[in-house]
Amino acid sequence: MTETVETSKLTERLYKSNMRSWTFFFPDGSPAIFYNHMYWTEDEWKIAQLDSEIRKGHPNLSVDKDEMYYDKSRHDPIAALRRTIAAEERAKVLAEIARATNPARDLGTYEQQELKGQSTTGNAAVVVGGSDPRLMELSALQAQLGAA
DSSP states (O other), X not given: OOOOOOGGGOOSEEEEESSSSEEEEOTTSOEEEEBTTEEEEOOHHHHHHHHHHHHHTXXXXXXXXXXXXXXXXXXXXXXXXXXXXXXXXXXXXXXXHHHXXXXXXXXXXXXXXXXXXXXXXXXXXXXXXXXXHHHHHXXXXXXXXXXO
């Protein structure tokens, strides 16, 4: 679901900066506040001033030839949130469809069984850290005495 916007509807000129946020002051003292590397304006005088600064080689200003005009639908945080929510909902629907069309992915049902305890006398050879036959015999003898 891609949205196309006619260039004739885009009237605000977009300027970019290599700094995340800063303020450029025009000769009349009015500010151009760059936020998130961007500033846009419709004012012809401000556009002329910024273009002049770019031609003079201002180190922080630039214009992206592929994105010369500000598209509110692309940069609007609410529109971005709507696109994110729509993508999440679409992923949920696709997961439901995949689950419904592939019943072979049934993982079955499982039950938790009672845990059986283990005493240290029953595995004395392992606790001591070896497989010496004498320890195995001792372990077996202790198990028999414990059972009696």
